[in-house]
Structure formats: structure tokens, C-alpha cells
Amino acid sequence: MWERITRRILLTVSILLATFLGYLVVKNADSVPSSQSIAPESIEQADAKILEFIFTQSKGDAVQWQVQAKQARMFEHDKRALLQDVALTFYGTGGDKVTVHGDEGTLDTATKNFRLANRDTPIVVETRSGYTIYTNHLVWTDNAREIRTADPVRMVGHGLEVRGQGLLGRMESEEFEVLQDVHVDLASS
Structure with missing residues (x-):
């Protein structure tokens, strides 16, 4: 008797879980993957369109980083700029610099945070310490001075190749952490 009741309860719970999972799959089927465009707004909605856009972030007399783009669409109410054909340069304390390029980006003009993305080829980050990082999407958090994806x-x-899911990087100290599913191989010389 108890076995029959337990089986029915387990069957009911299984059906409810399967229904819930089906709902989640259908609901999230329309969500945009991160490799797609991060700038869906039309040009008519922008408050201003700027060609050859340059935005420089400095602290005192020292330039910390600079964003250059072929085109920017400014949305003043949202405090952001949507950028096309972007070059982002980080400046180190010793005069070193690291430049990364992306197809498109978004700059939050209030927080100075930004996103950089490529549609087809990976973003390439060449560090001063001799590592090259490849990914399709980067987010810069200005307060923490970190890149993340x-x-x-x-x-x-x-001599190493490290692959995985997600990255946290501190640009000033050049410390980079691959966050999940990490695989390390010896690279061929």
C-alpha cells in the first residue's frame, strides 16, 4: 500500500519537474546568445551619431584606458554609447599598453564600464607577460579594474594552452583566471 502511494507521489513530482523544465526550455528558446549583436537599437533612436569616436579615461594626469570607434550612437537618457569597429587600449603604469579590437561595444558613460564583442573571430588580448587570450566577448568593470567573460x-x-569557460582578469597585475571547465595542454613549440 505504502509503495503504491510513494510511487504515485514520485511519478507526480517527476511529471511536474518535466513540465517545469519544458516551460524553461520554451521560455528561454528566444533568448539571445552572447555571440550575437549587443546593439539592436536603430540609428533613428539615438540622440547623436558620432564618427571617429574617442573616449579617454584618466586619473590625474595618467591615461588609464581609451576607447576608439569608427562610429558611436549616443543614448543620453540611458547613459550609454553603442560603438562599431572598436579599439580599446589599456595603459599600464610603466608606459606599457594593451590594445584589443572588437566588432562592436557598449560604453556606459556613467560608470565607465563597457562591453566588447566580436561576431565571427575571437577578440585577441596580448598581455605584456607573453600570454595571448582569445574570446568572443569581454566586459570591463572600471571600479574593480577587471575584465570578465x-x-x-x-x-x-x-608553452601552455589553457582552455575553459569564463575569465576574470585584473589588468594592472596581469592576473587571469579561467573560471570553469579548465583544460591545460602543453603547446607545441
Whole structure:
């Protein structure tokens, strides 16, 4: 008797879970993957369109980073700029610099955070310490001075190839952490 009741309860719970999972799959089927465009707004909605856009972030007399884009669409109410054909340069304390390029980006003009994405080829980050990082999407958080992504990542350098999911990088100290599903291989010389 108890076995029959237990089986029915388990069957009911299984059906409810399967229904819930089906709902989640259908609901999230329309969500946009991170490799797609991050700038869906039309040009008519922008408050201003700027060709050859340059935005420089400095602290005191020292330039910390600079964003250059072929085109920017400014949305003043949202405090953001949508950028096309972007070059982002980080400046180190010793005069070193690291430049990354992306097809498109979004700059939050209030927080100075930005996103950089490529549609087809990976973004390439060449560090001063000799590592090269490949990913399709990067997010810069200005207050923490960190780059981050949840996308697949590949790092190559010093005889190693590191692959995984997600990255957290501190630009000033050049410390980079692959966050999940990490695989390390010896790279061929």
C-alpha cells in the first residue's frame, strides 16, 4: 500500500519537474546568445551619431584606458554609447599598453564600464607577460579594474594552452583566471 502511494507521489513530482523544465526550455528558446549583436537599437533612436569616436579615461594626469570607434550612437537618457569597429587600449603604469579590437561595444558613460564583442573571430588580448587570450566577448568593470567573460576562453603562452569557460582578469597585475571547465595542454613549440 505504502509503495503504491510513494510511487504515485514520485511519478507526480517527476511529471511536474518535466513540465517545469519544458516551460524553461520554451521560455528561454528566444533568448539571445552572447555571440550575437549587443546593439539592436536603430540609428533613428539615438540622440547623436558620432564618427571617429574617442573616449579617454584618466586619473590625474595618467591615461588609464581609451576607447576608439569608427562610429558611436549616443543614448543620453540611458547613459550609454553603442560603438562599431572598436579599439580599446589599456595603459599600464610603466608606459606599457594593451590594445584589443572588437566588432562592436557598449560604453556606459556613467560608470565607465563597457562591453566588447566580436561576431565571427575571437577578440585577441596580448598581455605584456607573453600570454595571448582569445574570446568572443569581454566586459570591463572600471571600479574593480577587471575584465570578465562567461564565454569560452583560450589562453596561449609560455608553452601552455589553457582552455575553459569564463575569465576574470585584473589588468594592472596581469592576473587571469579561467573560471570553469579548465583544460591545460602543453603547446607545441
